[in-house]
Amino acid sequence: MDLYQHFRPEEQPFIDQVLDWKDQVERNYIPVVSDFLDPREQLIFKSIIGQDENLQLSFNGGYEYAERKRAFLAPFYETVDFDDFNISILQGTYASKFVSLSHRDLLGTIMSLGLHRKKLGDLVVKEGQFQIICDQDLALYLKMNVEKIKNTRITLKEVDETNVLKPIHHWQDQEGTVSSTRLDVVLKEIYQISRQKAQTFIEKEAVKVNHRVVNNPSFQLESGDLISLKSYGRSKIVDLLGETRKNKVRIKTAKLK
Incomplete structure (x- = not known):
């Protein structure tokens, strides 16, 4: 299928999954949530x-600028x-x-x-408090099993979306x-x-792309890719802007400050 040529070979299983969801919605008129x-x-x-007028696609990760989001695919007439x-x-x-808690500590515990990881959305850590955005079916399990982080006893309670902690990303x-x-x-x-x-x-596996270690220097990046370089922080490919007259690639990136 020509569709695959626009994406990486390793992305084919996810593409197949999306096509299957699309087929389910078109066939059964029942929404699917990723x-x-x-x-x-x-x-x-x-x-x-794309611009399929018979379908509507929405994303939500608990707050507007969440990095990790769930997709809701439904017939065009559904209210979301x-x-x-x-x-x-x-x-x-x-x-x-008494204790310093980081995003890594929280993720490691979970x-x-x-x-x-796909059952978890963003993890937000602020001084004295944190939030875990997750699948509803996972919430009870986490409340019962996450009792300590870095030997510090904690208690989890559920809050609604109006009380979500919004990280300040620069x-x-x-x-x-x-x-x-x-x-x-x-x-x-x-x-x-x-x-x-x-x-x-x-080569030392200090680089991740989309949360996965990549140890191949020739790995080709695409729009939307998230990059993490150990000790240097995170960045992302905002857009690929085409080629220059000298066959260079114009690229727009962003680095987290």
């Missing part, structure tokens, strides 16, 4: 559904509200005077329970030109490091 999707998966979903996404928001508190946009969209080349551009150093980071 797991939590990263920005790249959201972009793929939008690309496949927050409850349709089956999202729970769990809130916990901790003594920030993943140690053997859960799949993304600094920049545009530039690169010789290609290879991972090592783009890392060099975004983080202002040598290409050799970028390759070393990649």
Whole structure:
């Protein structure tokens, strides 16, 4: 199918899943709700559904600028509200005077329970409190099993979407030109490091793309990709803006400050 040529080979299973959801909605007239999707998966979903007037596609991750969101695909006439996404928001508190809690600590505790990341949305940590955005069916299990983080006892309670903690993200946009969209080349551009150093980071598995370790320097980046470089922070590919007359690639990126 020509559709696949526009995406990476490893994205084919997700494309097949989206096509299956589309077929279900068209055949049965019953909406489907996805797991939590990263920005790249959201972009793929939008690309496949396109401007189909018989369908409507909505995303929700608990708040407007959430990174990880669930998709709701339905016939065009359906009314969509927050409850349709089956999202729970769990809130916990901790003594920030005695312990420092990070996003990594929270995610590590949850993943140690053997859960799949796709059932979790954004994790928001602020001084003295945190929130876990997750699948509704997972909420009770987390309330029963997440009792300690970094040896600090915590209690989780459910709050509604009007009380969600919204992280303050400062993304600094920049545009530039690169010789290609290879991972090592783009890392060099975004983080202002040598290409050799970028390759070393990649080979040492210090680089993630869309939350997955990538150890291939020639990995081709696409619009919507999230990048994480250990000790250097996070960035993303906002858009690929085409080629210059000298066959360079114009690229728009953003780095989290």
